[in-house]
Amino acid sequence: MRLRWIVGGVVALAVVAGAVILAILPLRQAPSASGAIEITASMAGFEPQLIRAKAGEPVRLTIINPDSPYHTDGGGWHQFRIEALGVDARVPPRARREVTLSSLAPGRYEFYCDVCCGGKDSPAMRGVVEVRG
Ligand SMILES: [Cu+2]
Incomplete structure (x- = not known):
């Protein structure tokens, strides 16, 4: 039961991290x-x-x-x-x-x-x- 919580937490964290990276990426685009x-x-x-x-x-x-x-x-x-x-x-x-x-x-x-x-x-x-x- 506890393991499921941990796995769920890690998955949620990965999703959030992915969203943050996707949100930041366009800001870092260099050449026009x-x-x-x-x-x-x-x-x-x-x-x-x-x-x-x-x-x-x-x-x-x-x-x-x-x-x-x-x-x-x-x-x-x-x-x-x-x-x-x-x-x-x-x-x-x-x-x-x-x-x-x-x-x-x-x-x-x-x-x-x-x-x-x-x-x-x-x-x-x-x-x-x-x-x-
Ligand atoms: Cu200015």
């Missing part, structure tokens, strides 16, 4: 596939700050963070957040992350970073995805 729009997020801000896209087509973005992990402001992390779309990608120092925005309606989608010095109050740490029909 060709064709993605590259956006650099550094202490100097976003570059570029204006992304143009066509409505109804997926927009593939690669957010590149060239900053050092030894940065005193937030440890060099940056964020790519679009509140209107529920997008919140955190990019560790010296890493990159893929973000795909699928079939957007025409409009202006503001993005910002709020995890580094200045955060979203800094005019450089924000930008716009402009989608036209």
Whole structure:
């Protein structure tokens, strides 16, 4: 009886560990596939700050963070957040992350970073995805 509990516990732990690994894996993906729009997020801000896209087509973005992990402001992390779309990608120092925005309606989608010095109050740490029909 006790053995069944232990076996059950080990199986449950393995399932949880597997789920955690699967959840973390996409965050660690390094190089961006060709064709993605590259956006650099550094202490100097976003570059570029204006992304143009066509409505109804997926927009593939690669957010590149060239900053050092030894940065005193937030440890060099940056964020790519679009509140209107529920997008919140955190990019560790010296890493990159893929973000795909699928079939957007025409409009202006503001993005910002709020995890580094200045955060979203800094005019450089924000930008716009402009989608036209
Ligand atoms: Cu930032």
